[in-house]
Structures are given as C-alpha cells and as structure tokens.
Amino acid sequence: MSWIKEFSKSASNVFKGQVLEGFQPLDFYHFFPLWYDLWVASIAHAIKKLDLESKHFSEIKGILPPPSNLRAILIKLIPSYHAKPTENKKDYKSVANFFARMLKESCPDDPFALKSNPRHTNSEIGTFISHIKWNKADIQSARKIGQLITAAGSLVHGLYNDVVTDLGWDVYGPYTLKSNQVLLIRHFPNLRPKELWTEKLLANVKEVVIYAIYENVLWKISFVGCHTISKGQSPVAGMKKFAVRADGEFLKIDEINNLVDEFSIKATEIYKQIRKMNFEKLKLLVMKQECYQFKKLFDKAKIDWQPTDEMIARVKNKPLLQGIFPHGKLIETIKEFEKIFGIDEFEREILKKFKKIAPIK
C-alpha cells in the first residue's frame, strides 16, 4: 500500500462526525491554499539546503516538529494543492515524501497513528517506570490531572490554534505494561512561544510532561497525539499512578492546582484576544502560527521562518476561498474524505510524477 493510502485510512478518522466549522478560529481549509505553495517551496528549499534527504530521522529530530505535527501538516498540504493546484509540483512531492519518511522512521509501528502514537523504546519505558516519582491516583487527583490536561490543552489551542495544536501537545503510547495496564505520556513541549505572544500571555513554565498509568482503560490515539479516545472504564476511575514534570521538576498536587489555575486564565485571555481580532489580523496570526512550526529547521538552514512579503501579499485584503470544502457536511467514509480532500489527485499528479530516471550507462 502506498503511504498516502495508509495516511488516508488514518487521517479520515479526524473528520468522522466533524464538520469543518468545528475547527477554530478561522476557516483554515479555505485560507491555506491562498499561500501554502510558497511555504511548501520554502520547506523544500530548507530540506535541500541541509541535505535532509540523506539523513535518518534520529539525526535530525531536534530540528523537526513532533510526529503528530508532521501528520497534521500533511492534512493541510494535500487539500491545499487540491484547492489550488500549482506548477510547484516537485516541491510538494519532495516535502510530502520527506514527511512520510520521517514518520515511518520515527513511529515505525504506526506511522500515521491509525491506533497509537508510539515513540519510545521498551528500554526507555522501563526507565520511566523505575525512575519517575509516581503518585498513587485516586478519583480526586485523577480528576485534577484531567483538569490539567484540559487547561494546558486549551492554552495550546490558543497559543497555536486548532490545526497547529500538535506543535504544542503530543501524546505518546499507549504502552502496554501488563495485560490490563497501560502508560500514556502527554507532552506539552513549548508553552512559551515568545515569537507569537507577549510575555504576559505565556505560561510561566515552558515544558510539561504528564505520565499516567491506567488500569482497564482501552486507549486509542487517532491520527494525532491529542486525539485520545478511551473505552472501558473512565480514565478518571482507571488512573492508578501519575506524575507531572514541569521544566524538569516533578510537581506536588498543590503545584498542579496552581498550574490548572494559571493555564485556565491564560487560555481564556489569549482566546479573548483572538476573538477580538479583525479579519486581516487573524489571517496574519494564523499564517505566522503555521510558519512557526518549522522555526527550528529554518533557523538551522539560516532562512527566515516568518511569513514572507509574498505570502502576506497573497492574503492581504483578500477574502477566503469559497465552496471547495463542504460546510455543514459530515465526512463519514474514507471514500468521501479522499474525494473532498483530493487524495487520489495528489497521488496521481504529484506522487506518481517526476520519478527519478536512472542515468544511461
């Protein structure tokens, strides 16, 4: 099976029961195609400049966004081409194939997260189990952890928006420990993107990691880490142990309480600002959030990561596209998803074109 079919099988789950208006705060799918080809060209240029095609994921993971984030970009890149096909096909191919290879190398057991998002070896998991300062969970503390995830997740949703969430929130696992026990690791790698927001809206801590062991809860991760789906016992009733680490320090329950309050207030404040923005300002913010995903890579390649003048000119005083992706319609099947998002078209017009021709001997 080609990677795009594997991708499609998994990515279509994101839209099950979902209408496109559910994604906030902008109609992203009618916005990105206005300028995405320019960004794709910049990414292709950075990949080439750093010779990343010859490098394994393990050598370059420090300059790439998390795996879920790469998946989320693919789900924007492909429909952007469908909405506004460009001549820039080689760059689309190079970037899409590069992302697919990175995902296969980083998460070989489930690259497109059909069911899970495993990123750690058995030895690393063993180290977590033996070295972490675990707390015994009860209903009250498990509920508090749920509230922390809600507050941190909502903060990320504001800092990065609904379709860049995965840059600030990934979940790894589920890792089976015993027949009925699993470990989930929730990672908020950067709650202080100072290039996007002023200091007073940023969290006081940059990184939060939440480790939780559950019993008799069946977890599934669907396409991106934060899409956790549970079955069986409630996660609150099923949580047996937990630990929260912020900027390297393990937290006590009162410190966790403080984080819930702080993140809730800041999530609310940021989103109030977003809701107040006029259309022109909102378009520029969303463009900047999108470009920020490759800041580390572009910094390494000595390319400015911020939106270029050409990108900005494409959207300035321009309305969003209309009528390409359906509003108010539930996308229920893989077939519908593939048609609406142009999966077959992308495979035909991009991935199957420009095959390398062997040199004539």
Add this chain to the structure above:
Amino acid sequence: MAKILLTGMGASPGNIEGTARLFYSGDDPSSFEEGNILVTTITDPTMVTAMVRAAAIITDIGGITSHPAILSREMGIPCVVNTKEATQKIKNGMRIRVDGQKGKVYVLD
C-alpha cells in the same frame, strides 16, 4: 418521567442528571456554577474555567476528536457532541439527563 430531547454523538461515557446552562465564547466563567451541565455550540479556550466546573458537556457541532470531546474524556465527564440543536432546544435552568455513551439527552421536568 424522562423524555428524550436530543440525539447526538456519545463522545465521553457516563450518565448524569443536572441543571443545564447555556454558555458561549466570551461569557463570564465566574457565573458558571460547579456541577452545571454546559451547553454550547462548540467549546473554545475562553470556556476552560467553566469546562473544569461542568458535570457534563453538550454541543451542537463537533466530532469524536473535537475540543469538547477530547477534554471531557480526560476529565471523566459525560459529553454528547453533534446534537445540531442543543442550544435551541435546551433552555437555561432545564433539568436534564446526559447519557454520554448513547449520545442522548433527556429532559426531566
């Protein structure tokens, strides 16, 4: 006797009875009482303080991996999404029951 009011998508299991509170983006979260059932079009981060106080969440739109669905599961509270008309059919103060497994909302009064 409970009468079925709405059917949507069960996004987080659990059964709970409580008082409905319509709540929208930008509403004052301090006015949301602990244990009320949050009813909205779709949640957003301005509602986070209300969400952590809610006994259940009901939305007009959204799927199994939408913002309210994911966070309700994490907090272990029932959630029904994609009811299409919760904000029209449910009134403030209405006593309702939420079945987050079956995706049904019942009126108790």
